Amino acid sequence: MAINGDVRSVSIATTRKHRPARVVDLLRARVTDEESKADAVPRLERRIADLLGKADAAMFPTGTMAQQVAMRIHADRRGVRMIAFHPRCHMEVYEHKGYEIVHGLSSVLVGERHSLITLADLEAINQPIAALLLELPQREIGGLLPAWEELVAQVDWTREHGVASHMDGARLWEAQPYYGRSHAEIAALFDTVYVSLYKGLLGISGALLAGDKDFVEHARIWRNRLGGNTAASWPMAIAGERGLDDLLPRMPEFLSRAQTLAGVLNAIPGVQVVPDPPQTPLFHVHLAAQPDRVMQHAKLLSERTGLRVFGQVQRSDNPLSCKFEITVTEQLDDVTDAEVRDFVGELMLAAG
The missing domain is CATH 3.90.1150.10 (Aspartate Aminotransferase, domain 1)
Incomplete structure (x- = not known):
């Protein structure tokens, strides 16, 4: 410690x-032949896309890479380099300004450090932004979640202002019971969603980025540009499936x-x-x-x-x-x- x-x-x-069973034992029990390994990543991508109600999903080695790519694509689509998120967002606190240094983006920090973002905070933004990232739940302040009506109002604000809405859903699995709605219903509010394969699912590592077909295909290109090809990532995919089956x-x-x-x-x-x-x-x-x-x-x-x-x-x-x-x-x-x-x-x- x-x-x-x-x-x-x-x-x-x-x-x-x-x-908990050792990861190697879990993998051995689930891998029956070479075909099951070869199909593990695309199978998981299809499963997550269906679970979230999105057209497609791409696996990434880390959530850090996935979310920076998401912000990059939203910024490129809109021709605006500014993105917005909470002051204690993972992207701001733990990623050494990767969104800025690697992708040329700038940020607007929205809301107070110890509170959730509110609709009033969004209405106070006075400059164009490409995307709003909302973390569900807001981990750094204890796992707080906005009320459903407030969340809907915030995403409606993005639509009205031509801003992309992105969910940091690393812990969406843990947040879903609070809302009492399906994962797809929650994800439907957002243009794009990132989910984690470890944390609550206790996998090895890995993340998935979900959205429309064009977005996900573009995300795969950026993933490969950044050295994140997942062709050999079947152990992460199979461990993630175990989490979906047993823990979700x-x-x-x-x-x-x-x-x-x-x-x-x-x-x-x-x-x-x-x-x-x-x-x-x-x-x-x-x-x-x-x-x-x-x-x-x-x-x-x-x-x-x-x-x-x-x-x-x-x-x-x-x-x-x-x-x-x-x-x-x-x-x-x-x-x-x-x-x-x-x-x-x-x-x-x-x-x-």
């Missing part, structure tokens, strides 16, 4: 009990468990869960404790109990507090809420 500016999405894991149907269950667990953690003095209650299986836990002390004692507790409740800690604006992220998935199956409560409670006693 190490203190870092990035709150990585780490599912609770334990060395004492449940361990469990997302409502994971959300319910996250809400229950958050309630348990909120009862610990010095602990606050954001948002309360969680809107996805992902949520943030804020501690009234210094981050270096939290990491030090978390390491000791993990060695003693076999639990690893989080991976990294992010410093808060207040130097005497910090936060970490929890994502509920299958790795929590054999860990009880009481065990997590006891871990975080002991951590607060030692570090707070």
Whole structure:
């Protein structure tokens, strides 16, 4: 464990009990012949396109590449080099200005750092933009999601202003239960959608970019220009299919468990869960404790109990507090809420 500016999405894991099957075992069980390997990537592309209700989808090695390509194509189509997104969007915070340095794009940061983008924020934009990127959920502020009516209003705003709408759906799988609508109905709001094969699906790596036929064909050209050809990426595709088969149907269950667990953690003095209650299986836990002390004692507790409740800690604006992220998935199956409560409670006693 190490203190870092990035709150990585780490599912609770334990060395004492449940361990998800090794990736190599999952692949061995699913690959029956050479034909199944050769067809893995196009099969997954068709499956994701159908699931999202889009004409086509292209696999990428990373979401970073996929989303920068999406923004590049939207900008080229409209002859406008400006794109818009939240100040804590992944593209702004973690990608070293790739959209600017590689693709020649500029950005408008929309909304407040600790809040969701609102329709009023969009109406305050006073310059032409090619595309608006909306992240569902907004991971860096605890996995918050806009109300459905607000989301529809924001996408309507893009249509009225000739702006492309793009969804950062890395965690769309986790967001869908909150809306109670199909993935296709949510994706239908947007011109283009990016989804991840790992994170909630616990795959190896990889992403898919979905949209109309012309857009996706253009995206494949840019993917190859950037060295992202996926011809040999069958292990990522098959691991992603396993996530769709086994984990996607469990997302409502994971959300319910996250809400229950958050309630348990909120009862610990010095602990606050954001948002309360969680809107996805992902949520943030804020501690009234210094981050270096939290990491030090978390390491000791993990060695003693076999639990690893989080991976990294992010410093808060207040130097005497910090936060970490929890994502509920299958790795929590054999860990009880009481065990997590006891871990975080002991951590607060030692570090707070």
